[in-house]
Amino acid sequence: MKILVIGSGGREHALVWKISQSPLVKKIYCAPGNAGISEIAENVNIESTDITGLVEFAIKNSIDFTVVGPELPLTLGIVNEFEKRGLKIFGPSKEAAEIEGSKVFAKYMMKKYKIPTAKYESFNSQKDAKDYVSKIGVPVVIKADGLAAGKGVIICNTIEEAVKAIDSIMVGKVFGSAGNKVIIEEYLKGEEASFMVFSDGEDILPIASAQDHKQIYDGDRGLNTGGMGAYSPAPVITEKLSREILDTVIKPLISGMKKEGKTYKGILYAGLMIVNDSPFVLEFNCRFGDPETQPILMRMKSDIVPVLMSVVEGRLKGKEIQWSNEPSVCVVMAAGGYPDKYEKGKEIKGLDEAKKIENLVVFHAGTSKINVKVVTNGGRVLGVTSLGTNFEDAINRAYKGVSLIKWDGAYYRRDIGKKAIPISRKSLDI
Ligand code: AMP
Ligand code: GLY
Numbered sequence: 001m002k003i004l005v006i007g008s009g010g011r012e013h014a015l016v017w018k019i020s021q022s023p024l025v026k027k028i029y030c031a032p033g034n035a036g037i038s039e040i041a042e043n044v045n046i047e048s049t050d051i052t053g054l055v056e057f058a059i060k061n062s063i064d065f066t067v068v069g070p071e072l073p074l075t076l077g078i079v080n081e082f083e084k085r086g087l088k089i090f091g092p093s094k095e096a097a098e099i100e101g102s103k104v105f106a107k108y109m110m111k112k113y114k115i116p117t118a119k120y121e122s123f124n125s126q127k128d129a130k131d132y133v134s135k136i137g138v139p140v141v142i143k144a145d146g147l148a149a150g151k152g153v154i155i156c157n158t159i160e161e162a163v164k165a166i167d168s169i170m171v172g173k174v175f176g177s178a179g180n181k182v183i184i185e186e187y188l189k190g191e192e193a194s195f196m197v198f199s200d201g202e203d204i205l206p207i208a209s210a211q212d213h214k215q216i217y218d219g220d221r222g223l224n225t226g227g228m229g230a231y232s233p234a235p236v237i238t239e240k241l242s243r244e245i246l247d248t249v250i251k252p253l254i255s256g257m258k259k260e261g262k263t264y265k266g267i268l269y270a271g272l273m274i275v276n277d278s279p280f281v282l283e284f285n286c287r288f289g290d291p292e293t294q295p296i297l298m299r300m301k302s303d304i305v306p307v308l309m310s311v312v313e314g315r316l317k318g319k320e321i322q323w324s325n326e327p328s329v330c331v332v333m334a335a336g337g338y339p340d341k342y343e344k345g346k347e348i349k350g351l352d353e354a355k356k357i358e359n360l361v362v363f364h365a366g367t368s369k370i371n372v373k374v375v376t377n378g379g380r381v382l383g384v385t386s387l388g389t390n391f392e393d394a395i396n397r398a399y400k401g402v403s404l405i406k407w408d409g410a411y412y413r414r415d416i417g418k419k420a421i422p423i424s425r426k427s428l429d430i
Contacts, residue, residue: 001305004058005030005041006048006078007069010332010365010383011290014297015067015304016041017361022305031057035374036364036382051078058087066090067308071147071287074266075101090308092266092286096257099264100286103183104145110281113256115249117281118273120185126170129182133162139187144169146178153224155187190275191419192282193234194292195245198307199254200316201263205307206246208299208323209237210292211420216339218415225339226380229416231329231391232295236274245272245279253284265311294363294383295328329394329417330385331402335366336409338379346376346407354401359387362401376407391420 001024005016013036016028020040031054033043046053049072058066066082068074068091077094091097098105103122110117118141123129133140133156142165144152152175156162162184169179194212198205211234216222237245249270257264269285297304301322310316335342344366351374354362363385366378384401388394395417402412 001025001064002027002062003029003305004044004054004061004063004066005069006054006066006073008032008034008037008048008365009069009290010330010363010380011288011293012069013037013363013365014294014383014385015069015288017363018297018300018304019067022303024303024305029057029061029063034364034377035367035369036362038369048073049076051076051081054078055081055085055087058082059085064088065305065309065312069287069290071097071100071285074286075147088309088312090266090312092264093262095262096264096266097286098262099253099257099268099284101147102145103143103283104181106284107183109253109256109260113252115252115281116279118185118188120183122181122183124181126166129166129170129184130163132184133159133166136184136186138162141185141187142166142169143183143185144175144179145181145183146175148175148178152178188273188275188280188282190273190280191236193237193272193274194230194289195237195242195250195270195272195279196289196292196296197246197250197268198311198316199264199266199268200311200314201254201258201265202314203316204246204250204254205316205319205321206242206250207321208232208296209234209242210289210296211236212289212292213413213416216413218413223339225334227289227291227332228334228413229329229331230289230291230295231327231394231417231420232292232299233327235420241274241277241279245270249279249281265314290365291330291332291380291383294330294385298328298361298385298387299324299326324387326387326389327391327394327420328385328387329391329398330363330383331398331412331416332365332380333382333384333402333405333410333412334380335376335378336411338411342379343409344375344377346409348374348376348381348405348407350405353404354384357386357397357401360397360401361385362405381407381410391417
């Protein structure tokens with residue numbers, strides 16, 4: 001088979017890496033890819049949002065199967081366009097991808113299908129939004145309605161902060177048109193976890209759990225980012241909780257989407273806050289999480305290609321995935337300054353030395369090649385991902401890799417995975 005993967009992040013490198021291990025696959029293209037991906041696939045210089053260009057490429061190169069990484073092409077309708085031309089593609093339709101594309105729609109679905117989530121209201125008017133904040137008080141969470149690369153959420157501890165956040169989203173348009181509407185919701189205190197399932201529209205197949213580290217600084221402080229590191233499994237998600245998440249969150253959403261005429265095929269990602277052992281949905285995403293996919297795919301023993309195909313072909317029922325019992329940890333190395341302004345084009349050294357470490361893969365995100373040099377080309381640059389006999393071993397191994405890799409201004413958190421240690425001894429279920 002010839003496979004096309006769309007995207008250029010750590011998630012796509014992990015997908016290409018896993019797909020390349022399948023005996024079913026002869027050739028992999030990645031559009032647009034990055035420096036790491038170019039070592040195992042052929043990069044194609046087409047942006048992930050150039051849907052016409054991607055359709056033409058797939059037809060011209062007789063692509064058998066396409067896998068979409070990021071949310072933007074999905075919300076723009078890439079799956080609809082490929083399917084119109086009879087091309088097989090993994091991911092939800094434009095209509096189904098709205099579950100991530102519009103937080104207002106996601107909240108509407110949660111309310112209608114009784115899925116536990118934070119209490120909220122949505123607003124078109126900044127005055128009404130501010131009045132509501134004064135009424136309910138702080139702490140409070142202000143969210144831009146549309147896509148904002150994981151950054152459109154502001155947690156406010158004072159009324160002044162909340163007023164400033166509403167102004168910057170609705171008037172200053174810091175997230176562009178994503179801020180035409182805002183959601184204001186109650187602040188939930190608990191432990192976060194990511195729960196993903198494959199769905200073919202009818203049946204579902206859960207994948208290993210994971211936990212992200214959203215904030216930029218150690219101890220979960222500072223601005224939210226796309227994710228500074230992740231580990232799998234997430235010990236907070238016990239087997240019992242996993243069943244509860246399936247029954248109260250995943251199944252009602254998948255059957256609700258069908259009832260709404262938006263049948264959901266692809267990966268469904270629920271970002272959860274676990275409050276007193278009960279799950280509350282913070283967000284749904286219409287794609288694999290990043291960086292979560294990096295440690296998760298390190299643990300996946302089964303061939304991923306038949307699973308992806310059975311989702312598209314509606315044959316998920318009865319499918320199983322084998323997981324390694326060994327935990328995995330991914331430490332994201334970012335450009336200094338991220339998630340605010342940062343520089344690109346810094347030469348990265350030490351990649352070859354890090355590669356020699358056993359059970360460690362350096363997934364690339366924002367990297368590119370200039371002649372033989374690998375340089376930084378984005379905010380999140382690398383995902384140094386390891387598998388270990390236990391969490392301590394996986395953490396040490398990942399940080400050993402990190403210590404060998406250098407560039408001017410490299411930044412990473414030093415506490416990735418630590419949260420997993422005390423609980424992991426009690427339960428390592430998924
Ligand atoms: P979202 O993009 O909606 O997942 O929000 C991004 C991040 O903001 C989440 O991963 C949480 O860390 C935080 N967050 C979002 N909603 C809430 C909430 N209601 N209570 C507490 N934290 C939240
Ligand atoms: N790591 C969070 C996300 O993929 O949305």
